[in-house]
Amino acid sequence: MRSVSKGVNGKRTLIPVGPFHPLQEEPEFFQLWVEGETVVDMDLRISYNHRGIEELSTRKTFDQVPYLVERVCGICSSTHPLAYIRAVETICGCEVPPRAKYQRTMVTELERIHSHLLWVGLAGHFLGYNTVFMWAWKYREPIMEILEKITGNRCAYANAKIGGVRRDIPNELFDDIVRAVDSCWGPTEMLTNAVLDDPVLHARLVDVATLTHEDAIRYCVTGPTARASGVPIDVRRDDPYDAFDLVDWDVITFPEGDVMAKAKVRLLETFEAIKIVKQAVRDCPNGETDAGVEEVPPGEAIGHVEAPRGETFHYVRSDGGRCPVRHKIRAPSYVNVPSFRASCIGQHVADVTIAMAAVDPCYSCTERMAVTKDSKTGNELMDAKELQELSVQRTRWFEKQLGIEPFDKRWGPKLQELLA
Numbered sequence: 001m002r003s004v005s006k007g008v009n010g011k012r013t014l015i016p017v018g019p020f021h022p023l024q025e026e027p028e029f030f031q032l033w034v035e036g037e038t039v040v041d042m043d044l045r046i047s048y049n050h051r052g053i054e055e056l057s058t059r060k061t062f063d064q065v066p067y068l069v070e071r072v073c074g075i076c077s078s079t080h081p082l083a084y085i086r087a088v089e090t091i092c093g094c095e096v097p098p099r100a101k102y103q104r105t106m107v108t109e110l111e112r113i114h115s116h117l118l119w120v121g122l123a124g125h126f127l128g129y130n131t132v133f134m135w136a137w138k139y140r141e142p143i144m145e146i147l148e149k150i151t152g153n154r155c156a157y158a159n160a161k162i163g164g165v166r167r168d169i170p171n172e173l174f175d176d177i178v179r180a181v182d183s184c185w186g187p188t189e190m191l192t193n194a195v196l197d198d199p200v201l202h203a204r205l206v207d208v209a210t211l212t213h214e215d216a217i218r219y220c221v222t223g224p225t226a227r228a229s230g231v232p233i234d235v236r237r238d239d240p241y242d243a244f245d246l247v248d249w250d251v252i253t254f255p256e257g258d259v260m261a262k263a264k265v266r267l268l269e270t271f272e273a274i275k276i277v278k279q280a281v282r283d284c285p286n287g288e289t290d291a292g293v294e295e296v297p298p299g300e301a302i303g304h305v306e307a308p309r310g311e312t313f314h315y316v317r318s319d320g321g322r323c324p325v326r327h328k329i330r331a332p333s334y335v336n337v338p339s340f341r342a343s344c345i346g347q348h349v350a351d352v353t354i355a356m357a358a359v360d361p362c363y364s365c366t367e368r369m370a371v372t373k374d375s376k377t378g379n380e381l382m383d384a385k386e387l388q389e390l391s392v393q394r395t396r397w398f399e400k401q402l403g404i405e406p407f408d409k410r411w412g413p414k415l416q417e418l419l420a
Helices: 053-057 065-069 079-092 098-126 130-151 171-197 199-205 213-218 259-283 333-344 349-358 384-402 407-419
Strands: 003-007 010-017 029-035 038-045 299-307 310-318 326-330 380-382
Touching: 029 349, 038 333, 038 349, 053 065, 053 326, 065 079, 079 098, 079 299, 079 310, 098 130, 098 171, 098 259, 098 349, 130 171, 171 199, 171 259, 199 259, 199 349, 213 333, 259 349, 333 349, 380 384
Parallel strands: none
Antiparallel strands: 003 010, 010 029, 029 038, 299 310, 310 326
C-alpha cells in the first residue's frame, strides 16, 4: 500500500513498514517518506502489543511480580526483575548477601553475552550474511545451555528474588560456567575480526545511519546505542549494584555513532562480559543467599540496571500491603527507538532497516496504553472497555468473512470441560 503526495523536490512517496512486517518479530509501525531512494521524513507508532503489565503488577504480591516482569522481554528476563527487585530492596532497606550479589552478576552477564551474540547473528541475517547468523547462534548455544543448567530455564530464569536469589548455584557448577564462557572467546574474536576486515561490511555499515554525540544526548539514548556515539554511560559503573564494583571491567565506547560503531561496541562488550563472569565465579564467597525479607513497608523507590540494550528503569510504590500500589517501567528501547528520526533521515531506503536493527529494538518493551481522543477537543471517545468491545466485534467480522466458527463455539465446551 502506497500513497503519493507533492514534495519539495517533486514527488514524495510514503512507504509503510509494519505494523506487521517480515523484518519485525513484533508489531510496530514506521512510515517512511522518501524522495527517490532517500528518506526525507519518518513517523513512528508504538503500542500495537499492549499487555497491561504495569496494571497486572498491582494485582500480584511483591514476590510474584518478578515472574511477571521477566516476561516484559525474553532477552532481558534477568534485568527487568532485577530492576524491580532493587527498587523493593531500597524500600525495605535490606542488605543482599555477598554470595547472592555475585550470582546475580553471573546470570545478568551471561544474559548479556547471549543477547549480544543473538544481535550479531540477526545483523548478519539482515545484511545477507546468513553464515554469520548460523555461526553466532551456534557459538551462543553453550551460554543458553549453562543458563538452563544453573537456573532451570534458557530464559525467564526466575533466579533473583527480593533479598537475594531463589536457588543457590552450587560451587560444583562454577567450572561449567567458566568452560561455557571460555568457549565463546575464540568465536567472538573471529566474528570481531570478520566485521573489522570485511570490505563489504565496511561499505554497508561505516558512516551509515550516524547518530551524533549531540543527538544521542538530545534523544536521551542509552546502552550500546549511546556508547557507540561517544556517550560513556553505564549503570553498572555509574551506580554500581551487585558485584560490578568488585570486579575489573571497562566501559566500551566509540565516537563514530554509525552502525559499525554499534557493532563494535556489542562485540567488545561480549569480551568484557566474559571477563566479569569469570571474576564473579573466582571471587564468589560461601554463605547465605537470601536476606529473608518478610514484608515490604510503605515507601517508594526506583531501581535501575544495565540491560543488554541499556538502562532499564522500574519505579515501585508500596502502602505496606501485599502488592505494589504503583509500578512504572521504562525499558531502554523506549528512548532508543525514537532516535531513528536523527539517524535515518537522509539515508537510503536500503539502509534504514539496518539502522533500525542497529539499536537492537524490543518493541514489546515500548508498550503503552492507547487512548482514543478527539484531536480538536481532547475529549476521550472510547474507554478501555469500549476499545475491547470494538476489538471483539472486529474479530467476529473477520471470522464471518473467512467462514470460521466463532471461538467461543469452537472451544467454549472444551474449556468448560477442562475448567471443571
